[in-house]
Amino acid sequence: MIPVERHQQILALVADRGVVSIAELTERLxxxxxxxxxxxxxxEEQGAVLSVSGGVRSADRLAAEPSHLTKSALYNEEKxxxxxxxxxxxxxxxxxxLDAGTTTLALAREVVDRDDLLVVxxxxxxxxxxxxxxxxxxxxxxxxxCRENRSCVGESAARSLRHLAIDIAFISASCWGPRGLxxxxxxxxxxxxxxxxxxxxxxLLSDSSKYNRIATFLxxxxxxxxxxxxxxxxxxxxxxxxxxxxxxLILAG
Numbered sequence: 001m002i003p004v005e006r007h008q009q010i011l012a013l014v015a016d017r018g019v020v021s022i023a024e025l026t027e028r029l030x031x032x033x034x035x036x037x038x039x040x041x042x043x044e045e046q047g048a049v050l051s052v053s054g055g056v057r058s059a060d061r062l063a064a065e066p067s068h069l070t071k072s073a074l075y076n077e078e079k080x081x082x083x084x085x086x087x088x089x090x091x092x093x094x095x096x097x098l099d100a101g102t103t104t105l106a107l108a109r110e111v112v113d114r115d116d117l118l119v120v121x122x123x124x125x126x127x128x129x130x131x132x133x134x135x136x137x138x139x140x141x142x143x144x145x146c147r148e149n150r151s152c153v154g155e156s157a158a159r160s161l162r163h164l165a166i167d168i169a170f171i172s173a174s175c176w177g178p179r180g181l182x183x184x185x186x187x188x189x190x191x192x193x194x195x196x197x198x199x200x201x202x203x204l205l206s207d208s209s210k211y212n213r214i215a216t217f218l219x220x221x222x223x224x225x226x227x228x229x230x231x232x233x234x235x236x237x238x239x240x241x242x243x244x245x246x247x248x249l250i251l252a253g
Contacts, residue, residue: 100151101172
């Protein structure tokens with residue numbers, strides 16, 4: 001396959017998925033990591049894509065939610081730092097909500113030694129980890145299964161949340177910014193809104209690569225959060241803008 005053909009396939013994948021890992025590109029296109037990185041560098045010079053840690057993403061607008069597999073290969077150090085920082089904020093005997101996502105999964109790994117928590121989640125990976133490796137009590141929301149993200153979405157998941165009283169909701173995002181948290185998946189909006197309504201405190205967990213991006217649906221305005229936990233790569237201008245707002249900004253690293 002000549003370079004221009006690879007470039008076209010990379011662009012098609014990125015346009016379809018929003019973000020694709022280098023590992024997946026090497027497997028799909030049957031070339032080395034070095035070749036893919038050269039291709040990505042060329043496309044980045046043309047302004048067609050943006051290179052990120054472990055992968056490549058489209059510029060600005062997210063067309064579709066990345067799969068769990070894709071997200072699990074990206075920004076792992078940042079997610080671990082965010083998870084450690086968030087875990088220190090959980091008082092004993094709390095009821096917490098862990099939204100679907102690999103950043104909240106990183107937080108779940110930090111609380112496996114706790115035996116005092118009740119954890120509510122719509123994420124199968126989080127639920128499985130806590131069932132297998134922790135003493136936490138666990139409630140899964142149920143709902144319509146989203147295979148790509150290993151989670152449940154939709155009105156039935158939202159309805160189960162509306163019957164609960166949660167101390168702290170840790171909410172994930174595929175893209176966020178000064179306006180709030182966005183998603184290209186309408187079925188996720190009602191779940192995030194429902195848990196926001198029944199929680200005493202709402203914390204946004206998201207790495208800085210997702211900042212200043214948008215998708216079709218505004219799930220929650222930034223003002224609905226009490227705290228944002230992200231990583232230290234967040235730009236100075238973004239730090240200043242967010243610090244001037246109503247929610248507390250915490251940089252993990």
